[in-house]
Amino acid sequence: MAPPAFGLDANATSSQNAAIEQKLRLEQALKGSASWFVTIAVLSIVNSILSMSGAGWHFIFGLGFTEIVDAIAHQVGSAGIVLDLIINGIIAGVFVLFWNFARKGQKWAWFIGMGVYLLDGLILLLFKDFLSAAFHAWALYRMYSGIKLLPIIENLNRASSTGTISSSL
Numbered sequence: 001m002a003p004p005a006f007g008l009d010a011n012a013t014s015s016q017n018a019a020i021e022q023k024l025r026l027e028q029a030l031k032g033s034a035s036w037f038v039t040i041a042v043l044s045i046v047n048s049i050l051s052m053s054g055a056g057w058h059f060i061f062g063l064g065f066t067e068i069v070d071a072i073a074h075q076v077g078s079a080g081i082v083l084d085l086i087i088n089g090i091i092a093g094v095f096v097l098f099w100n101f102a103r104k105g106q107k108w109a110w111f112i113g114m115g116v117y118l119l120d121g122l123i124l125l126l127f128k129d130f131l132s133a134a135f136h137a138w139a140l141y142r143m144y145s146g147i148k149l150l151p152i153i154e155n156l157n158r159a160s161s162t163g164t165i166s167s168s169l
Contacts (some may be wrong), residue, residue, distance in 0.1 A: 023156045026149050030105060033146025036139050037099035037113055041092035048088045052081055060132040061139070064123040065091055102146065105154075110147050114140055 040061060047062035051070040058067070066088045073080030098113030121136030 019156065023153065026153050030146050030149045030153065031103045033143055034099050034103035036143050037095045037102060040139065041095035045088060045092050048084060052084060060135045063091060064120045064127065105150055107150060110143065114143050
């Protein structure tokens with residue numbers, strides 16, 4: 001028969017493992033929601049390449065900002081193509097930065113990134129690109145699901161730092 005202390009340790013270890021497992025699942029979901037930023041960045045670059053190559057279509061996932069830059073670049077001519085890639089690369093790079101910090105739980109990256117994407121969606125509405133604007137709304141909803149996880153993860157991190165939950169197995 002096991003001593004009573006052994007049973008208590010087993011219960012404590014079991015609850016710690018469950019809390020660690022929950023934290024890992026939440027962090028994975030947070031990273032999944034943050035991945036919208038990098039997806040948008042990559043597909044915006046793809047849209048710019050499609051635009052420069054003369055394709056008559058684009059992904060609805062991209063940014064209206066980059067479409068504006070593409071349209072201006074076409075008017076400028078061959079010099080505009082280089083500027084198009086540079087400017088759209090910078091815009092996409094900003095979204096990659098949002099992704100990098102958002103997946104680490106930085107609130108500012110979520111709020112600023114989503115604010116910029118919301119503004120981008122409003123620009124698309126001005127140009128009557130309703131399908132892309134609708135996708136923006138969907139992506140913002142999916143990003144919002146990541147923001148909702150931040151307080152839960154912070155509470156788990158706080159409990160872990162006070163010793164309530166062990167962070168190592």
